[in-house]
Amino acid sequence: MSDNERQDRQEDAAQGADATEGTQEDTTAETAAASDAAIPELVIISGMSGAGRSTAAKCLEDLGWFVVDNLPPALIPTMVELGARSQGNVARIAVVVDVRGRRFFDNLRESLADLESKNVTRRIVFLESSDEVLVRRFESVRRPHPLQGDGRIVDGIDAERELLRELRGDADLVIDTSSLNVHELRAKMDAQFAGEEEPELRATVMSFGFKYGLPVDADLVVDMRFLPNPHWVPELRPYTGLNEEVAAYVFNQPGAKEFLDRYAELLQLIATGYRREGKRYVTIAVGCTGGKHRSVATSEKLAARLASQGVETVVVHRDMGRE
Numbered sequence: 365m366s367d368n369e370r371q372d373r374q375e376d377a378a379q380g381a382d383a384t385e386g387t388q389e390d391t392t393a394e395t396a397a398a399s400d401a402a403i404p405e406l407v408i409i410s411g412m413s414g415a416g417r418s419t420a421a422k423c424l425e426d427l428g429w430f431v432v433d434n435l436p437p438a439l440i441p442t443m444v445e446l447g448a449r450s451q452g453n454v455a456r457i458a459v460v461v462d463v464r465g466r467r468f469f470d471n472l473r474e475s476l477a478d479l480e481s482k483n484v485t486r487r488i489v490f491l492e493s494s495d496e497v498l499v500r501r502f503e504s505v506r507r508p509h510p511l512q513g514d515g516r517i518v519d520g521i522d523a524e525r526e527l528l529r530e531l532r533g534d535a536d537l538v539i540d541t542s543s544l545n546v547h548e549l550r551a552k553m554d555a556q557f558a559g560e561e562e563p564e565l566r567a568t569v570m571s572f573g574f575k576y577g578l579p580v581d582a583d584l585v586v587d588m589r590f591l592p593n594p595h596w597v598p599e600l601r602p603y604t605g606l607n608e609e610v611a612a613y614v615f616n617q618p619g620a621k622e623f624l625d626r627y628a629e630l631l632q633l634i635a636t637g638y639r640r641e642g643k644r645y646v647t648i649a650v651g652c653t654g655g656k657h658r659s660v661a662t663s664e665k666l667a668a669r670l671a672s673q674g675v676e677t678v679v680v681h682r683d684m685g686r687e
Contacts, residue, residue, distance in 0.1 A: 568645075
């Protein structure tokens with residue numbers, strides 16, 4: 365071998381080593397970049413068929429979320445990983461999980477545990493509705509329930525409630541859509557997710573009438589029937605708890621102001637625990653007989669107290685005007 369050939373081979377070997385070293389450096393850089401990638405925020409939308417999952421998902425999509433409908437739960441961690449590799453293009457992911465994917469539903473808890481181990485911020489939104497409303501919605505569109513098989517619609521609803529019972533208990537936000545139209549549901553979703561910065565805790569204070577039933581999405585229930593009912597005061601009967609005279613009547617009763625003070629203090633303790641446990645949403649249901657006077661007045665006062673404590677609060681009067 366001539367000296368020129370030997371020199372050429374040495375130069376080729378050196379170039380090959382440089383190329384290999386460059387590839388290794390590139391791979392190391394890619395690995396480091398992947399580990400530093402921002403983990404997307406994740407919302408899992410689930411709940412009863414016919415309760416408004418599609419509307420909730422569409423609302424998040426309009427707010428700029430990347431929405432995937434009916435994704436098998438086992439693929440949720442993979443979707444989050446793909447979002448992390450998008451260089452910030454997919455910062456918020458919403459996944460709709462329902463009984464159409466019931467063959468994969470058993471994998472959901474395993475996927476949630478996997479996400480928790482990777483420190484993924486995830487929230488579960490559960491859409492709920494009464495049996496009567498769900499039956500009416502399915503009948504109006506003339507579609508069978510996904511789980512009814514050869515049975516009735518109510519059989520499918522019962523089976524679905526049992527299947528989703530544990531997930532409902534784990535939900536961060538439960539929305540009862542029984543008395544909500546599409547626009548009202550969208551407004552609720554906007555109130556929870558439209559803000560650029562998530563507050564530490566958000567509260568919905570809901571007045572209701574016990575004669576119309578307990579709100580199914582309530583985390584805490586307050587019973588104001590221990591106070592005299594303004595309904596039996598003729599000059600106050602036509603008005604609601606939003607009226608100053610009605611509110612004054614309610615809070616001039618023995619124990620009313622003391623109750624409000626004590627309960628507001630209790631809510632401070634509860635709110636601290638919720639924040640510590642990572643719970644971001646709470647629904648406080650305040651009830652009286654008809655949901656018109658005492659519960660409405662108390663809800664307004666209680667919401668003002670929570671707002672003064674730094675809790676973002678929305679007031680809903682569920683049954684006011686039903687009489």
